[in-house]
Amino acid sequence: MFFYEVAILSSPLSTLSYHFDSTLEIGTAVNVIIRNRESKAIILSECNKPDFKTNEIIGVSDFIYSKKQIELAKFISTYYVCSLGEALGVMTSYSSVNIDTEDTQEHEVSQINLSQKQEDALEFLTQHPVSLLFGDTGSGKTEIYMKYFQEMIASGKRSIFLMPEISLTPQMSQRLEEHFGDLVVMWHSKLTPLQKRKALEKIYNGSAKIVAGPRSTLFLPINDLGLIVVDEEHDDSYKSSSRPRYNARDIAIYMGKLYNVPVVLGSATPSLNSFTKFPYFRLKGGHFSSKKEFIYEKSVETLSPLILNNLKNTLEAKDQAIVFVPTRANFKYLICQDCGHTTQCVFCSIGMSIHQKSRALKCHYCNYTQAIPQVCSECRSPSLVSSRLGTAEAVKVISEEFVDARVEQFDRDAITTASKLKKALTRFNTHETDILVGTQMLSKGHDYHGVTLAVVLGMDNMLNMSDYRAREKALSSLIQVSGRSGRAKNAKVLIQSFNEEFFSTYMNNYEEFLEEEKIYRQDLYPPYKKLCRILFSHKNGAKAQEQMRKMQELLSHISNIEVVGFGKCAVERIANKYRFEILLRSDKSTDLIKAISRCKVDLAEVDMDPIEFA
Ligand SMILES: [Zn+2]
Numbered sequence: 047m048f049f050y051e052v053a054i055l056s057s058p059l060s061t062l063s064y065h066f067d068s069t070l071e072i073g074t075a076v077n078v079i080i081r082n083r084e085s086k087a088i089i090l091s092e093c094n095k096p097d098f099k100t101n102e103i104i105g106v107s108d109f110i111y112s113k114k115q116i117e118l119a120k121f122i123s124t125y126y127v128c129s130l131g132e133a134l135g136v137m138t139s140y141s142s143v144n145i146d147t148e149d150t151q152e153h154e155v156s157q158i159n160l161s162q163k164q165e166d167a168l169e170f171l172t173q174h175p176v177s178l179l180f181g182d183t184g185s186g187k188t189e190i191y192m193k194y195f196q197e198m199i200a201s202g203k204r205s206i207f208l209m210p211e212i213s214l215t216p217q218m219s220q221r222l223e224e225h226f227g228d229l230v231v232m233w234h235s236k237l238t239p240l241q242k243r244k245a246l247e248k249i250y251n252g253s254a255k256i257v258a259g260p261r262s263t264l265f266l267p268i269n270d271l272g273l274i275v276v277d278e279e280h281d282d283s284y285k286s287s288s289r290p291r292y293n294a295r296d297i298a299i300y301m302g303k304l305y306n307v308p309v310v311l312g313s314a315t316p317s318l319n320s321f322t323k324f325p326y327f328r329l330k331g332g333h334f335s336s337k338k339e340f341i342y343e344k345s346v347e348t349l350s351p352l353i354l355n356n357l358k359n360t361l362e363a364k365d366q367a368i369v370f371v372p373t374r375a376n377f378k379y380l381i382c383q384d385c386g387h388t389t390q391c392v393f394c395s396i397g398m399s400i401h402q403k404s405r406a407l408k409c410h411y412c413n414y415t416q417a418i419p420q421v422c423s424e425c426r427s428p429s430l431v432s433s434r435l436g437t438a439e440a441v442k443v444i445s446e447e448f449v450d451a452r453v454e455q456f457d458r459d460a461i462t463t464a465s466k467l468k469k470a471l472t473r474f475n476t477h478e479t480d481i482l483v484g485t486q487m488l489s490k491g492h493d494y495h496g497v498t499l500a501v502v503l504g505m506d507n508m509l510n511m512s513d514y515r516a517r518e519k520a521l522s523s524l525i526q527v528s529g530r531s532g533r534a535k536n537a538k539v540l541i542q543s544f545n546e547e548f549f550s551t552y553m554n555n556y557e558e559f560l561e562e563e564k565i566y567r568q569d570l571y572p573p574y575k576k577l578c579r580i581l582f583s584h585k586n587g588a589k590a591q592e593q594m595r596k597m598q599e600l601l602s603h604i605s606n607i608e609v610v611g612f613g614k615c616a617v618e619r620i621a622n623k624y625r626f627e628i629l630l631r632s633d634k635s636t637d638l639i640k641a642i643s644r645c646k647v648d649l650a651e652v653d654m655d656p657i658e659f660a
Pocket residue numbers: 382383384385386387422423424425426427
């Protein structure tokens with residue numbers, strides 16, 4: 047009889063002991079009975095006969111998790127505070143069954159010609175274990191990645207290419223497929239079961255040399271790994287919003303060490319986190335010769351006469367426009383109509399949002415609450431407003447104003463599938479649509495050929511968001527959006543903001559912005575401090591609150607961590623569950639992890655390195 051310690055796949059339970067009458071390899075996926083139900087489990091180690099009675103393993107599969115996958119799962123389980131079974135649950139196992147290598151058609155891969163500057167960049171990337179390719183939109187980052195992939199293929203190695211939300215970037219997939227043909231496999235959640243099986247076959251048999259996709263791509267069973275590229279490394283979609291709440295960019299960096307392979311992070315607007323941690327190569331300038339004119343309008347989020355007038359001119363000239371509505375209108379911020387000032391939390395230096403129920407301003411970090419002021423604390427003006435406009439509402443207003451114009455909504459509410467996205471983009475690029483109104487989705491790497499006007503609504507709402515990364519997010523969004531216009535013709539970018547000085551200073555100088563941002567973040571925020579958010583949600587609000595109080599009391603006695611705030615979440619209820627939170631801060635993540643493991647109570651859901659504060 048042999049005894050094994052197993053992790054129950056995708057279960058929050060800790061490891062358990064089972065027995066079997068023959069030896070099993072570490073990592074093997076097996077079936078066990080737990081609470082009268084059959085579950086998948088993974089063999090972690092052989093162990094001595096326990097003092098208690100064990101159950102038998104009832105089935106052994108052909109699937110196996112590699113030692114490195116198990117090591118990675120252990121890291122995820124420790125750092126993101128989840129069970130080993132949950133961490134293994136995000137991974138795809140290897141298959142011990144030999145899959146016939148189908149004769150893949152010889153694909154003639156054409157030569158990629160890089161400019162001298164691009165060659166220098168590639169040289170730089172190959173010399174560092176982790177490096178940042180800090181390249182403007184249109185500076186040719188993709189060609190550099192492709193050349194690097196090609197070098198990997200030549201040396202018999204395979205590459206992982208992470209992209210945020212692959213279904214949103216059909217143009218990138220198309221480029222890769224055109225160049226690499228069958229050598230590239232696209233992995234994403236919208237694959238049909240048949241497509242998924244075919245993709246996995248190519249991954250198992252080794253014919254897929256480049257595996258491209260969103261964060262789950264990292265956990266595919268890829269042998270001979272030679273390179274990991276994380277494109278748009280600043281993108282928030284790399285952070286998982288359910289357990290394990292990992293950040294794929296950070297996991298990629300960890301995997302670089304684990305597999306001893308180089309990691310390349312790429313972005314036109316890198317996160318301060320990566321900018322401070324890794325050596326970077328700056329690739330400047332786009333290929334577009336057209337000119338752009340920036341106009342700032344000191345107003346809050348409304349379709350002002352100036353905007354409508356510019357849209358009218360664009361339509362009359364038979365050109366196209368995009369209208370960017372920064373974020374979904376979840377929260378409102380009080381902005382002074384005369385000077386653009388927004389109230390900030392005295393403790394956290396971030397914008398405070400309006401809390402309708404209690405008619406107060408609230409800080410999403412420390413829960414500090416204050417009465418809604420009657421006059422601007424900066425200029426004493428009584429004209430304090432909080433207007434927000436949703437995409438649907440903007441479409442309605444524009445359509446009513448210009449009855450002949452073809453206006454389309456372009457956000458998650460309207461574009462729910464990859465095919466809807468493709469169709470909407472085609473309609474726009476063939477000029478069946480005149481105006482595209484959308485959120486961040488507008489800026490995700492699409493090429494719009496005929497845009498001569500980009501309107502950016504209510505930028506100050508984004509700049510003053512209750513989020514320590516508000517400036518980083520606002521500026522990078524603006525850079526990405528304005529990069530979408532004027533690709534062929536000269537264009538205008540109309541920005542609604544009182545903060546012209548901030549945006550115009552840093553629009554073409556993101557490096558300088560990052561240097562400035564370091565000073566602001568220094569004592570309070572990442573990358574200099576570690577944050578951890580603990581959520582408590584339950585149908586019974588009193589129960590959630592009680593658990594939050596209990597843990598907060600325990601945490602308050604630990605000296606090397608700080609309880610920044612605790613109380614009701616800014617979004618008090620989701621799916622009929624009441625939500626409470628604790629926000630922690632510390633110099634080291636290890637101190638946070640230790641404190642949490644000592645104080646953890648029921649219902650506590652840990653979010654390490656959080657990016658959501660609502
Ligand atoms: Zn004011």
